Amino acid sequence: MSHQALYRKYRSKTFDELIGQQHVVNTLKNQILSNNIAHAYLFCGIRGTGKTSTAKILARAVNCTDNTDGNPCNQCEACKSILDETNMDVIEMDAASNNGVEDIRELRDKVRFMPVKSKYKVYIIDEVHMLSKGAFNALLKTLEEPPAHLIFILATTEPQKIPATILSRCQRFDLRRITIDDIVKNMRNICDEMSVEADDKALKLIAANADGAMRDALSILDRCMTFNSDRIKYEDVNELLGIVSFDTIIEVCGHIINKNIKNSMILINDILNQGKDLQFFIEEIITYFRNLLILKTTGLTENLLRVSEDNAENLKKHVDLLNIDEIVSVIGRLSDTLLECKRSINPRILFEARIISLMESTQIDVSAFEKRIEYLENAMKNGVSVKEIPKSAAPSRQEAASKQEFTPKQDKKTVKADRPSENTPAVAGDDEAEKRIRENWNDFLKLVRIENVALLAIVRESNLAYVKQNVVFFEFDSKFTFHYTAANQEKNKSKIKEILTGFLNADYDVSFALKSDKDEDKSAKSMDDIYEEMKNSFGDDKVILK
Numbered sequence: 001m002s003h004q005a006l007y008r009k010y011r012s013k014t015f016d017e018l019i020g021q022q023h024v025v026n027t028l029k030n031q032i033l034s035n036n037i038a039h040a041y042l043f044c045g046i047r048g049t050g051k052t053s054t055a056k057i058l059a060r061a062v063n064c065t066d067n068t069d070g071n072p073c074n075q076c077e078a079c080k081s082i083l084d085e086t087n088m089d090v091i092e093m094d095a096a097s098n099n100g101v102e103d104i105r106e107l108r109d110k111v112r113f114m115p116v117k118s119k120y121k122v123y124i125i126d127e128v129h130m131l132s133k134g135a136f137n138a139l140l141k142t143l144e145e146p147p148a149h150l151i152f153i154l155a156t157t158e159p160q161k162i163p164a165t166i167l168s169r170c171q172r173f174d175l176r177r178i179t180i181d182d183i184v185k186n187m188r189n190i191c192d193e194m195s196v197e198a199d200d201k202a203l204k205l206i207a208a209n210a211d212g213a214m215r216d217a218l219s220i221l222d223r224c225m226t227f228n229s230d231r232i233k234y235e236d237v238n239e240l241l242g243i244v245s246f247d248t249i250i251e252v253c254g255h256i257i258n259k260n261i262k263n264s265m266i267l268i269n270d271i272l273n274q275g276k277d278l279q280f281f282i283e284e285i286i287t288y289f290r291n292l293l294i295l296k297t298t299g300l301t302e303n304l305l306r307v308s309e310d311n312a313e314n315l316k317k318h319v320d321l322l323n324i325d326e327i328v329s330v331i332g333r334l335s336d337t338l339l340e341c342k343r344s345i346n347p348r349i350l351f352e353a354r355i356i357s358l359m360e361s362t363q364i365d366v367s368a369f370e371k372r373i374e375y376l377e378n379a380m381k382n383g384v385s386v387k388e389i390p391k392s393a394a395p396s397r398q399e400a401a402s403k404q405e406f407t408p409k410q411d412k413k414t415v416k417a418d419r420p421s422e423n424t425p426a427v428a429g430d431d432e433a434e435k436r437i438r439e440n441w442n443d444f445l446k447l448v449r450i451e452n453v454a455l456l457a458i459v460r461e462s463n464l465a466y467v468k469q470n471v472v473f474f475e476f477d478s479k480f481t482f483h484y485t486a487a488n489q490e491k492n493k494s495k496i497k498e499i500l501t502g503f504l505n506a507d508y509d510v511s512f513a514l515k516s517d518k519d520e521d522k523s524a525k526s527m528d529d530i531y532e533e534m535k536n537s538f539g540d541d542k543v544i545l546k
């Protein structure tokens with residue numbers, strides 16, 4: 001029997017079937033009903049949220065001859081021919097493989113002709129950010145004077161890579177991450193339809209691991225069905241994903257927070273003896289503390305990673321036991337540990353040692369440091385040289401040493417005159433700016449830290465990509481979407497810009513992007529690697545034999 005991947009089999013065929021994108025769906029349906037159709041659309045959003053599906057639905061809706069409520073009827077000649085891909089007026093192009101000027105020129109020559117059978121000629125260009133510069137220019141020419149019969153539908157995961165000239169000519173829609181609840185509901189419907197039983201807890205775990213992408217959830221579900229065809233069980237999902245169950249993660253973290261060395265070592269020993277992946281385990285613990293940080297700073301549970309509603313309640317139990325700086329510091333130290341473990345010949349021993357030292361270190365009290373920093377800042381503003389600052393204005397060295405224990409290693413150097421002074425030389429151009437940031441990355445982080453510890457937690461996860469035309473481009477790994485979103489919040493962004501401008505002593509703008517999966521560090525076994533493995537075993541878009 002041939003097996004069609006679930007996420008292909010269950011592709012939404014009408015706007016009403018799309019989940020979690022009401023804001024997009026309502027506008028599009030209204031446009032169709034009022035015959036107020038744009039010439040170019042751009043759908044943005046992370047993978048698996050419905051960009052391609054929406055594009056395909058829209059292509060049918062504009063051409064449907066029996067359209068009563070804005071949805072395509074999927075029955076008329078036009079709808080049917082587009083569904084079975086025999087309609088020559090709807091052309092799908094994947095910019096990842098047709099990204100050259102020639103491809104777009106060819107397209108430009110073709111768009112002048114009237115549609116053969118349909119009302120509109122529709123070009124769907126997927127992954128449009130992959131187009132080359134020349135191709136974008138060629139596309140722009142068409143977008144500048146679009147013939148009345150032509151509609152472009154562009155889709156991308158990386159809108160920040162699209163030239164402003166193109167963006168300004170498109171109607172842009174941002175598709176949202178799909179909520180865990182919505183993902184669970186959809187999977188439940190699919191299971192019912194296929195007469196597969198599934199534990200609620202199991203579906204929740206899958207949804208929590210899909211990171212807002214319906215496609216990822218369905219891929220995991222698909223694999224679970226193959227793994228055990230009569231019932232989807234919580235333990236099987238855990239097993240399949242190779243992850244330590246969330247309850248266990250909570251338990252381990254509870255022991256760490258309570259500094260219960262004995263119990264944490266017993267539990268960690270058990271987990272690792274079961275053959276769980278160490279790096280993945282550390283990442284899960286880091287994610288746990290990252291979630292605590294988010295809960296602590298925002299009080300909101302919506303942005304938590306890999307956590308379902310029930311589990312969010314459990315997190316709340318720990319959130320009051322630590323302050324922000326402690327959480328930031330734990331994340332920093334565990335991230336360092338993760339890196340060290342990747343290089344170590346005996347990562348397990350290293351990990352155990354690091355966890356013990358994390359619990360042994362005394363709690364930090366940064367207030368004394370903040371006092372000293374404030375004093376230094378004032379002193380510098382008033383032109384006092386740093387040498388003259390009395391020790392009494394700050395914690396004693398001993399005090400400082402013990403209080404810094406919980407802080408990330410690279411920050412252990414004494415806080416000295418980190419603030420750029422008036423006489424920090426201005427950088428002479430993009431290249432020099434890039435060089436200064438790259439070579440003095442830790443100093444830059446220190447500045448951020450002085451401004452705001454929570455901001456440090458965001459910025460330290462980013463990497464400098466490049467500097468171009470007075471804009472500093474930073475990138476986040478795709479797993480750091482929360483940090484990416486936080487960095488793009490106006491308040492944070494303008495603060496970072498301000499710090500950067502001081503650091504470079506020249507006016508620079510900042511831009512934050514999310515790295516696409518393929519650029520990712522393959523040495524870490526992340527969720528994405530697991531999806532990749534799934535794709536490899538199932539075939540991303542192929543039908544495979546069972």
Ligand SMILES: Nc1ncnc2c1ncn2[C@@H]1O[C@H](COP(=O)(O)OP(=O)(O)O)[C@@H](O)[C@H]1O
Pocket residue numbers: 006007008009010011012017018019020021045046047048049050051052053054155178214215216218
């Ligand atoms: N909003 C959604 N509602 C329902 N199913 C979705 C949604 N988004 C994605 N899916 C599922 O994931 C599959 C792939 O979605 P697709 O539209 O290709 O996502 P994208 O183009 O954003 O990566 C669909 O066939 C469907 O099974």
Ligand SMILES: [Mg+2]
Pocket residue numbers: 051052053126155
């Ligand atoms: Mg797509």
Ligand SMILES: [Zn+2]
Pocket residue numbers: 063064065066067072073074075076077078079080
């Ligand atoms: Zn129709």
